[in-house]
Amino acid sequence: MSQRLGTISLSPKGNESPYSSYFLKTMFGISQLPKNGLRVQGDAQTFNDLAPEYTEGNSVSGAQKKLLMSLNDGMLVPVKKNGQFIVKPAPDNFPHLPENEHCIMQLAKVVGFDIAQNALVPFESGELAYLTKRFDILKDATRLFIEDAASLCLVAPVNKGSDALSYEDTLNTLFTVSGQNRGVTLNGFRQVLFAYIVGNNNLHLKNLSLFRKPNSQSHFMTNFTPVYDVLSVAPYPKYYGDDLSLSLLNSELEAVFSEAYEQYGHYTGYDFIKFGQQIGLSNSATKKLIKQLCSAVEGAYEYIINASQCPDGMKREIKSHIAEKLGRLSRPYPVNLV
Ligand SMILES: Nc1ncnc2c1ncn2[C@@H]1O[C@H](COP(=O)(O)OP(=O)(O)O)[C@@H](O)[C@H]1O
Ligand SMILES: [Mg+2]
Missing domain, CATH: 1.10.1070 (Phosphatidylinositol 3-kinase Catalytic Subunit; Chain A, Domain 5)
Known part of the structure; x- marks a missing residue:
């Protein structure tokens, strides 16, 4: 059980490095954590400003603001097409929703649900965002x-x-x-x-x-x-x-x-x-x-x-x-x- 639960605390603070290499590999395709940890570019405000322009016409619309992102040298950056990750900050009326969603998703996993892979990753400003890896993009780049x-x-x-x-x-x-x-x-x-x-x-x-x-x-x-x-x-x-x-x-x-x-x-x-x-x-x-x-x-x-x-x-x-x-x-x- 402890091994399965080892990926719960995913947002590194200071010099801690709680990411397991298995998790880094399957989630981000990297073998070790970059020196400055993983970060989402900018802060929640710049994110909100970009969201309308970047989400137009893609398949991940929903109630919350979100962006498709790719990992680029340890930094998650918004992309208009083929982003492997969906990133959601806390909406205005729901403080700490990313932590909440991440927590309940881990509970879902432990009780036996097949879950979308996910992590909590801080913006450059420190605030946490919820990040999920797209399950509709398969390894050979075909789509479910x-x-x-x-x-x-x-x-x-x-x-x-x-x-x-x-x-x-x-x-x-x-x-x-x-x-x-x-x-x-x-x-x-x-x-x-x-x-x-x-x-x-x-x-x-x-x-x-x-x-x-x-x-x-x-x-x-x-x-x-x-x-x-x-x-x-x-x-x-x-x-x-x-x-x-x-x-x-x-x-x-x-x-x-x-x-x-x-x-x-x-x-x-x-x-x-x-x-x-x-x-x-x-x-x-x-x-x-x-x-x-x-x-x-x-x-x-x-x-x-x-x-x-x-x-x-x-x-x-x-x-x-x-x-x-x-x-x-x-x-x-x-x-x-x-
Ligand atoms: N990991 C994922 N892979 C592929 N599609 C996803 C994933 N997570 C969410 N989606 C799609 O994106 C839509 C919006 O995501 P969701 O997490 O439901 O956000 P919201 O909180 O805005 O409703 C979902 O309805 C689903 O179609
Ligand atoms: Mg939804």
Whole structure:
């Protein structure tokens, strides 16, 4: 475990060099850290000034300002085309979001998700940026074909988190467009449950994507891409309204909530078992999935969050949020149910 966790503290301070050579090689294609460490050119302000000009027409639009970058002699510099890295500084209303996203991504990795490779790298001014390596550019420079769930479910991007959407419908559609790949259902179920546990109410249709391999003869999508844009909104109470971006179950769209929800006032394991039923999973398989993910998070979250670069207050808020959610998921089912 310690070896896997060895890449958590990625922003060198002073003379520290916490980067493992394996990490440097796979993430940046270099064998040792440059003398002055890695840096993102400029500061968050110059970054924001450049973003509109550099992001026009590329495939990484999203809610936050971001730039495609390449590594040039230890310096990450913006490029208009073929940048291997996507770099995001903290948005104005979300201080320390890069540290938050980096922390929750490490937790996702440790509990078994395939994640987009990522790191925290300081600007020349010292402020940290979140950086992810593009998974759609393959080694031989061919591109994976990626399609997000908004497009696959025929939902206009502006409606990506609409009240009229449910994860039940979304995962059933993704199952169909993947040629009935049960792996897609299982992975999707885990992503939704993980979002609930960590307080990520940002899992809308543009943050779920499937891929198809280049040269694939099949018109079906293959599987989920590695997960990206996973964070905890819990430390930003102004933005933490509902626990999830979409309704879990279709029935909720008609204001019908489960008996357990009515009793407790929030989702518990019972709602996720119902969710499993509605997307074609057996009750026993669903219970196993819930137990497995909750135990994995339980065993890792304090370590990962403590080791992260989030400020102490943010660490406390995320930890207490996760503890509360794990508690909810272990509430007894109402009598006579499941
Ligand atoms: N590592 C990655 N490789 C390839 N594409 C990515 C990667 N990370 C994000 N993207 C694409 O870029 C878009 C925006 O990135 P995201 O992290 O979701 O930013 P935002 O916070 O602005 O929504 C995503 O919807 C996805 O299509
Ligand atoms: Mg996004």
